Amino acid sequence: MKITTAMHGGNYNELAKQHGLTKEMVLDFSANINPLGVPASLKQTITANLDKLVEYPEPDYLALRARIASFHQLDLANIIPGNGATELIFGIAKVTKAQKVLLLAPTFAEYERAFFDAEIIYAELAKETNFDAAETVLEIIERETELEAVCLCNPNNPTGQLINQEEMIKIADLCEKKNIYLIIDEAFMDFIEESETISMIPYLQQFSHLCIIRAFTKFFAIPGLRLGYLLTKNDLLAEALLQMREPWSINTFADMAGQILLDDKDYIKQTYQWISTERSFLYQGLNGFPELTVYQPSVNYIFFHLEKPLDLRKELLLKGIFVRSCANYRGLTENYYRVAVKTRADNIQLLTALEVILSGN
The missing domain is CATH 3.90.1150.10 (Aspartate Aminotransferase, domain 1)
Structure with a gap:
């Protein structure tokens, strides 16, 4: 079900x-x-800017996107902000219109809800293999025909298991060859100090079907503000996501948070x-x-x-x-x-x- x-x-x-x-x-x-x-820096910023509540948020979030782009050494066009990572998960499902999707089992439940209209193929992870995912995912991508998207949580929730960078590159390469969107949710990646050796952000240029989702929520303890962002070098995909966004989906204080927290x-x-x-x-x-x-x-x-x-x-x-x-x-x-x-x-x-x-x- x-x-x-x-x-x-x-x-x-x-x-x-x-x-x-x-x-x-x-x-x-x-x-x-x-x-x-x-963070104290955010509390101070919000307190000093309470009067901003009488103004609408900046509709294109250019300053927010520019700060995130600078942090990841990407272009402004590569950054799509969202009302938490979840909005972006649902957004990418709508834009790709994928009708056959590979998900991990177990994993975060919102992927399945986002791709509700699609046929879901599950990479079933087992206690006997320590809930490792890479080998199973590769086997299914090789085997399944008409697969249109692969959505992976890395590190996976709730197991905490990682697909390392070498394994993920193999997955991304296979998805690229088969014209399959690879959506990687890296919402918890910030908790890994050496994340640059695991994250796929350095490989965005190499894989046009790759999308990466990040969140401020967990690391900076602001689930009530709801702020995430999606990274992709696929210009058509990025533009489609920006065009389908509801106006002002990110509130003023979340916008401010994204501009200052990466500097704390x-x-x-x-x-x-x-x-x-x-x-x-x-x-x-x-x-x-x-x-x-x-x-x-x-x-x-x-x-x-x-x-x-x-x-x-x-x-x-x-x-x-x-x-x-x-x-x-x-x-x-x-x-x-x-x-x-x-x-x-x-x-x-x-x-x-x-x-x-x-x-x-």
Whole structure:
């Protein structure tokens, strides 16, 4: 059955209410947002520009696009901004009109919703192969006829597994030869300090069917502002996306955020210091439980399988902690979970709760 309604993990308010808890009483590990919070530079900019709310946003977002273009060393025409990465996913589906699309399973559900009218081919990833995707994707592209688009989340959500640059180049080369659009969602790529060795942005010029989607949401902790962008060297595709956009889809403060946040070197440095330390700490802590099979993380969340029958989300919620059950991801069961990497105090609280639950006390 195709997914037709949004199913995400960050809305824990309703579940908390069911257990007599308020939202403020629950520690949320389900949403993969930078725990450093909104950068001070953005708070100051918004505060100083509140009067801008009486003005319409700049319709073509030229300053925003120019800043992103400069950051990635691309041309203005290569940059298509959007109201979060999700708007761009739906936009690229409308523009390409792809009728046969390859998706990973499991992966982010919005791709399936965006390509609702298409025939979906699933690259089914398995526990036995560590949820690696590259080999399976290549096999399907070689085998399937009339494939028109391949949509890959890299790093994949929820597994955190990466398709490395060498593997992705092989995929892009095959897609180019077969006139297949390759759409890569790199929404979490910013959390990888050496991302230039993994991202396909340096290869945009080489592959005319390649589109890359990025987001400010996760890394800069601004999901409420909704800001993403798509990169492509395909002029016809870029122009079509710009033409079909609804006017003023990006609000004034999101526009400002995109212009200043890429320059906030202190925040970026602090984020890398935090993730380097806390991801390792939480991974080692989770790995210490024999009841869990924990997959090596690449970004700011950790994916694991519980090897015993237990509703872990419910048990943790009773202790004031909310984690992402992956039961509604295609190809996964109720014993798969994803947790965000948070602050040391929060991570310790999660590990302490798990020790009590898994020991049966």
